Amino acid sequence: MSIKVDNKDKSWVEVPDNSDFPIQNLPFGIFKTSNLSPRVGVAIGQHVLDLKSLFVLGYLKNLPFSIEDFDNIHLNDMMLKGKKNVSELRLRLYKLLKSDFPDLKNNEHHVSQVLNHMDEVEMMLPIKVGDYTDFYSSEQHAYNVGCLFRDPKNALMPNWKHIPVGYHGRASSIIVSGQPIHRPKGQKKGPNDELPTFGPSNLLDFELETVFYTFQGKALGDSISTEEADDYIFGMSLLNDWSARDIQGWEYVPLGPFLGKNFASCVSPWVVTMDALESFRIPGPVQEPKVLPYLTYTGEKHLDVNLDVFIKPENGEEDCVGQSNFKYMYWNMNQQLAHHSVNGCNINVGDAMGSGTISGPEYGQFGSMLETSWKGSRPFKMKDGTERKFILDNDTVIMRGYCEKDGLRIGFGEVSTKVLPAK
Amino acid sequence: MSIKVDNKDKSWVEVPDNSDFPIQNLPFGIFKTSNLSPRVGVAIGQHVLDLKSLFVLGYLKNLPFSIEDFDNIHLNDMMLKGKKNVSELRLRLYKLLKSDFPDLKNNEHHVSQVLNHMDEVEMMLPIKVGDYTDFYSSEQHAYNVGCLFRDPKNALMPNWKHIPVGYHGRASSIIVSGQPIHRPKGQKKGPNDELPTFGPSNLLDFELETVFYTFQGKALGDSISTEEADDYIFGMSLLNDWSARDIQGWEYVPLGPFLGKNFASCVSPWVVTMDALESFRIPGPVQEPKVLPYLTYTGEKHLDVNLDVFIKPENGEEDCVGQSNFKYMYWNMNQQLAHHSVNGCNINVGDAMGSGTISGPEYGQFGSMLETSWKGSRPFKMKDGTERKFILDNDTVIMRGYCEKDGLRIGFGEVSTKVLPAK
Numbered sequence: 001m002s003i004k005v006d007n008k009d010k011s012w013v014e015v016p017d018n019s020d021f022p023i024q025n026l027p028f029g030i031f032k033t034s035n036l037s038p039r040v041g042v043a044i045g046q047h048v049l050d051l052k053s054l055f056v057l058g059y060l061k062n063l064p065f066s067i068e069d070f071d072n073i074h075l076n077d078m079m080l081k082g083k084k085n086v087s088e089l090r091l092r093l094y095k096l097l098k099s100d101f102p103d104l105k106n107n108e109h110h111v112s113q114v115l116n117h118m119d120e121v122e123m124m125l126p127i128k129v130g131d132y133t134d135f136y137s138s139e140q141h142a143y144n145v146g147c148l149f150r151d152p153k154n155a156l157m158p159n160w161k162h163i164p165v166g167y168h169g170r171a172s173s174i175i176v177s178g179q180p181i182h183r184p185k186g187q188k189k190g191p192n193d194e195l196p197t198f199g200p201s202n203l204l205d206f207e208l209e210t211v212f213y214t215f216q217g218k219a220l221g222d223s224i225s226t227e228e229a230d231d232y233i234f235g236m237s238l239l240n241d242w243s244a245r246d247i248q249g250w251e252y253v254p255l256g257p258f259l260g261k262n263f264a265s266c267v268s269p270w271v272v273t274m275d276a277l278e279s280f281r282i283p284g285p286v287q288e289p290k291v292l293p294y295l296t297y298t299g300e301k302h303l304d305v306n307l308d309v310f311i312k313p314e315n316g317e318e319d320c321v322g323q324s325n326f327k328y329m330y331w332n333m334n335q336q337l338a339h340h341s342v343n344g345c346n347i348n349v350g351d352a353m354g355s356g357t358i359s360g361p362e363y364g365q366f367g368s369m370l371e372t373s374w375k376g377s378r379p380f381k382m383k384d385g386t387e388r389k390f391i392l393d394n395d396t397v398i399m400r401g402y403c404e405k406d407g408l409r410i411g412f413g414e415v416s417t418k419v420l421p422a423k
Numbered sequence: 424m425s426i427k428v429d430n431k432d433k434s435w436v437e438v439p440d441n442s443d444f445p446i447q448n449l450p451f452g453i454f455k456t457s458n459l460s461p462r463v464g465v466a467i468g469q470h471v472l473d474l475k476s477l478f479v480l481g482y483l484k485n486l487p488f489s490i491e492d493f494d495n496i497h498l499n500d501m502m503l504k505g506k507k508n509v510s511e512l513r514l515r516l517y518k519l520l521k522s523d524f525p526d527l528k529n530n531e532h533h534v535s536q537v538l539n540h541m542d543e544v545e546m547m548l549p550i551k552v553g554d555y556t557d558f559y560s561s562e563q564h565a566y567n568v569g570c571l572f573r574d575p576k577n578a579l580m581p582n583w584k585h586i587p588v589g590y591h592g593r594a595s596s597i598i599v600s601g602q603p604i605h606r607p608k609g610q611k612k613g614p615n616d617e618l619p620t621f622g623p624s625n626l627l628d629f630e631l632e633t634v635f636y637t638f639q640g641k642a643l644g645d646s647i648s649t650e651e652a653d654d655y656i657f658g659m660s661l662l663n664d665w666s667a668r669d670i671q672g673w674e675y676v677p678l679g680p681f682l683g684k685n686f687a688s689c690v691s692p693w694v695v696t697m698d699a700l701e702s703f704r705i706p707g708p709v710q711e712p713k714v715l716p717y718l719t720y721t722g723e724k725h726l727d728v729n730l731d732v733f734i735k736p737e738n739g740e741e742d743c744v745g746q747s748n749f750k751y752m753y754w755n756m757n758q759q760l761a762h763h764s765v766n767g768c769n770i771n772v773g774d775a776m777g778s779g780t781i782s783g784p785e786y787g788q789f790g791s792m793l794e795t796s797w798k799g800s801r802p803f804k805m806k807d808g809t810e811r812k813f814i815l816d817n818d819t820v821i822m823r824g825y826c827e828k829d830g831l832r833i834g835f836g837e838v839s840t841k842v843l844p845a846k
Contacts, residue, residue, distance in 0.1 A: 131595050136678060157676055162619050163610055167678035168591035168685070172554050172769050173643055182644045184766035187586055187715060196585050198715045198765075220596055220687070221605045221846055247766065253580055255559060255590035256679020262591070263766040264643070292610060292621045342621075343607035343670065343686040344846070346595050423644055423767070 003091045007279065007408045011097040012105040013115065015045035020402055020411020023097050024279075026090055027235070027270035027412075028075055031121040038124055040070040040078060042093055043270055043413070047115045049093065054114050059096055059104060063089055074128040075234075075271065076350040079215055083231050086215075087275055123269030125176040126237070127213050127350045132174060132265070133340060134209075134241060134354035135166040137331040139285075141359040144371045161289055164331035164339045166356075169241070170262035174352065176269050180418040183393060184263035186247035200422035201244035201260075203376075204391045207357040208309045208324055208367030208399055211239040211267060212333050217347030224341045226297035229334035230274070232347065238268040238307070238399045238415045239354050245370055245390070265354070268399070268415040276410050280304045280403040284332055291335075294342050301332040305412075307358060307401045309367065311382070314394035319382045321372055324358045324365050326401075393421045426514045430702065430831045434520040435528040436538065438468035443825055443834020446520050447702075449513050450658065450693035450835075451498055454544040461547055463493040463501060465516055466693055466836070470538045472516065477537050482519055482527060486512055497551040498694065499773040502638055506654050509638075510698055546692035548599040549660070550636050550773045555597060555688070556763060557632075557664060557777035558589040560754040562708075564782040567794045584712055587754035587762045589779075592664070593685035597775065600691050603841040606816060607686035609670035623845035624667035624683075626799070627814045630780040631732045631747055631790030631822055634662040634690060635756050640770030647764045649720035652757035655770065659700070661691040661730070661822045661838045662777050668793055668813070688777070691822070691838040699833050703727045703826040707755055714758075717765050724755040728835075730781060730824045732790065734805070737817035742805045744795055747781045747788050749824075816844045 011023040021027065021043040031041040031048050039052040051070040054060055064085050069078040079086065096104045104110060136142060139156070142165075146155025159165065175181075183204055189196035213234045217224060224232055241261065248260025281300040305326035310318040331339075333353070341347055357367040366372045369390050372380055379387035391397060396418040402411035434446040444450065444466040454464040454471050462475040474493040477483055487508050492501040502509065519527045527533055559565060562579070565588075569578025582588065598604075606627055612619035636657045640647060647655055664684065671683025704723040728749035733741040754762075756776070764770055780790040789795045792813050795803055802810035814820060819841040825834035 131593055159612075159619075159673055159676065162612075163674055165674065165678055165681075167681055168593055170554055170591055170768060171594075172771050172774070175643065182767055185646075186766045189582075189585075195712070196582075196715065198717060220598065223608075244766070250582055251586055251588065252677070252679075253582065254675070254679070255588055256675075256677070258588075258590055259762070259766040259768065262768045289618070292619065294621060339682070343609045343667070343682045344605055345593060345682065345685045348595050351595070 203245035
C-alpha cells in the first residue's frame with residue numbers, strides 16, 4: 001500500500017496550533033530519558049516517537065533496517081541505508097501516526113511505550129559529523145562583510161559570483177542545543193595595537209545559519225552533479241556557527257578562519273528531512289554572470305524558511321535581533337554539493353555543510369551582530385534598556401526556523417546556547 | 424622488570440644496513456595479507472610483527488590492551504589507551520625482539536605466526552582521522568610563497584611570527600601511500616583571463632610535510648599547554664599534502680584553501696612514535712619577536728629529520744627534486760597543539776596535524792614545485808632530459824624521511840603516489 005503525504009492530514013497524537021512538528025514534518029533526532037538509553041526518535045507535536053521500541057514491537061517490518069540502526073547514539077547508521085529507504089521509513093511513521101490508521105493508535109499499551117513527552121527527554125547531537133564544511137553563500141552577508149572590512153564599491157570578491165565559496169571547519173566542536181559554551185580566549189591585535197595580546201574574545205558573535213547533512217557519497221575521484229545532489233542530502237538543521245571576530249581578524253590571513261571559529265558550532269537537535277521541505281521550494285535568484293556548466297541546475301532548489309535569532313540576557317526576556325530567511329541564499333545546496341565534489345573530493349555519510357551566515361537585504365534581517373551593530377558602531381537597543389554590540393557573558397543566543405504556507409507549518413525547533421565567562 | 428632502549432641493541436630479526444626499521448624504531452601501522460584480516464603491526468627490518476597474533480599467543484599479558492585494540496582496521500582504539508600504556512607496549516615489543524631475549528626468538532612455530540615479510544603485506548591507512556589541521560610553520564616556505572605572490576620586502580604576513588598559522592583540512596580524502604590519485608578538475612582563472620574556466624588542474628603540486636597524530640585530548644573548553652603537549656602526541660608520519668595551485672589561487676580569498684587541497688592528502692603507512700624520536704631532538708630557532716606566554720616552551724622540541732622528495736616519471740628513474748629537514752620548522756608541534764587548543768577547541772584521538780610545507784633556506788631544499796620551479800619560471804631539469812614545472816600525468820611522487828645519528832637510523836619509510844590523468 002503506497003502512502004502519500006497530504007497537507008490536510010492530522011495525527012491522532014495531539015499537535016498544538018503553531019507546533020513545529022505536525023505529521024507532515026517528522027524530523028529525526030537522537031534522544032534519551034532517565035530510563036531509556038540513547039536512540040533514534042521522531043518529533044510529533046509535543047512528543048518524541050521512539051523508533052527502537054517501534055522496531056521491537058514489530059511496527060517497522062519489511063523495511064531494510066535493523067535494531068542497531070535505531071538503538072544508536074547517532075543517526076549515521078540509519079542514514080547509511082540511503083535516501084530511498086529513509087523516505088520509506090518516514091512514510092511508514094506517517095501512516096502509523098495518521099488519525100485514521102488504527103494499528104498503533106488503538107493499542108494503548110504500545111502507545112505508552114513509544115511516545116515520550118518532550119519535557120521528559122534529553123536531545124543529543126544527532127549526527128556523528130565526519131567532515132564539516134561551511135559555505136559563504138548569502139550575497140547580502142558577503143556584501144555587508146565586504147563593506148565593513150573593505151570598500152562598498154568592491155564589496156564582493158571577484159570569485160564570489162563564480163564559486164560557492166567555502167572552507168573546512170572543525171567537526172569535533174560541533175555540539176547540540178542546550179550545552180553552554182565558554183567565551184573563547186585567544187590572540188588578538190586591534191588596528192591600533194603595536195603587538196598582539198592574549199585574552200578572552202571581546203567580539204563574540206553568533207552566525208545565523210542552516211546546515212545540511214549528507215548520505216553516503218561517491219568514491220574519492222568521483223563527483224556529484226547538481227541533479228544528483230538531491231539523492232545525497234538527508235535533511236537540514238539550524239546552525240549557530242559562533243565567531244570570535246577579534247581572534248579571527250588577526251589570524252585569518254592568508255589561510256582562513258581557524259581559532260576564531262573552532263571553539264564551538266551549535267546545532268538544533270532535529271534534522272528536518274528534505275522530503276518534509278518539498279512544499280516550500282522556491283526559485284532562486286537569477287545568477288548573473290552565468291555560472292559554469294557544472295553549477296547550472298534545473299527546478300526549484302531554494303527554500304523559503306524563516307530564520308529568527310534572539311538574545312536572552314540572564315534573567316531577562318528574549319529579544320529578537322534578526323529575522324532572516326533561507327531564501328536569501330545566492331547558491332543553493334545542490335550547487336554547494338556539486339562544487340564541493342567537482343574535484344573528486346569524497347563525501348561521507350554524516351558530513352555537515354553549513355550555509356554561511358544568512359542575511360536579508362534590510363536592517364533587522366541580518367544574521368550576525370557584526371552586521372546588526374555594523375562592527376560595533378550601531379549598538380542594538382534591547383527591551384531591557386541595555387545595548388548589544390556583540391554577545392555578553394551569560395547571554396543565551398536562540399535561533400528558530402520554520403516554513404509556513406497554506407496553513408501548514410514545518411518547523412526546525414531551536415538551537416539555544418548560553419555563553420559562560422571565559423575559563 | 425624495566426626495559427631500557429639502548430642505541431646499540433640489536434634484534435634477532437635481521438635488520439639490513441640502512442634499514443628504516445631497527446629495533447629502536449618499532450613504528451605502528453595497519454596491515455593485511457592474503458590470509459590475514461587487517462590488524463595492528465609493527466615494522467622490524469623487512470618484516471611486520473603481527474600484534475593480534477602476539478596477543479593471542481599470550482606475549483602481551485599484563486598490559487591494559489584487549490584483542491580488539493589489535494584486531495582492528497585503525498590504530499585509534501589502541502591509542503585510546505594513552506601515551507603511558509602505548510609506551511609500555513612498545514617496550515614489551517622491544518624486549519621480545521631483542522637479540523638476547525629468548526622467549527619468542529626460540530619458538531620457531533610462534534615466530535612464523537607473528538612475522539610477515541613486507542613483500543607479502545598490504546599496508547592500510549593507519550589512523551581514522553577525526554579532524555585534520557594543516558599548519559604553515561616553515562619560515563622559508565612562507566617567505567618563498569610571500570615573495571612569489573606578494574613582495575619580498577613584506578613576504579611574511581604580520582601575524583606569521585606571532586601565531587602558528589593553521590587551517591582546517593579535509594579528513595575524508597586522507598589516503599595511504601600506494602593508492603593513485605586522479606588529477607583534480609576545477610575552476611581556475613589566470614591573471615589574464617577575463618572569466619574563470621573549468622578543467623583539469625595545470626599546476627598540480629606536492630607539498631613535503633610531516634603529520635602528527637594525537638591521543639585523546641581534553642574536553643571542549645579546556646586547553647593543552649606546550650608542556651602538556653608531549654602527553655598528547657602519539658607519533659609522526661610523512662605527508663604529501665597535494666595542492667592544485669591554479670584552483671587554489673582563484674578560490675582561496677577570503678576563507679582559505681578548499682578544493683585546491685581537499686582532493687587528496689597522502690600519508691606514509693607507519694607511525695613513528697615520539698618515543699623513537701627522542702634521540703633526535705634539537706633546539707629550535709630563536710623566536711623574535713618574543714611569542715606570547717602560552718606559546719613559550721622549555722626543552723628541545725624540534726627534531727632533526729631528513730626529508731627527501733622524488734619524482735619518478737612513468738617507466739623512468741626517480742629524481743630527487745628536494746632535500747629538506749624537519750629542523751627548518753619555526754613553530755614546533757608543542758606550540759602548534761597549544762595554539763590549536765588555547766581557545767578551548769577539543770582534540771580527539773586520531774586527529775591529524777600537518778606541519779605545512781617544509782623548505783630549507785637554499786635552492787634544492789624546497790618542499791614544493793611551486794618554490795623549486797619558482798612558479799614555473801625555472802623548470803627543474805630531470806635526468807631523463809625532460810623538465811618539470813609542476814607534476815605531470817603518470818608521474819609518481821615519493822617522499823622519504825629518516826633521522827640519523829651516531830650510527831642509528833630511525834626511518835619513516837615512504838609515501839608514494841602516482842598521478843593518473845583527470846577522470
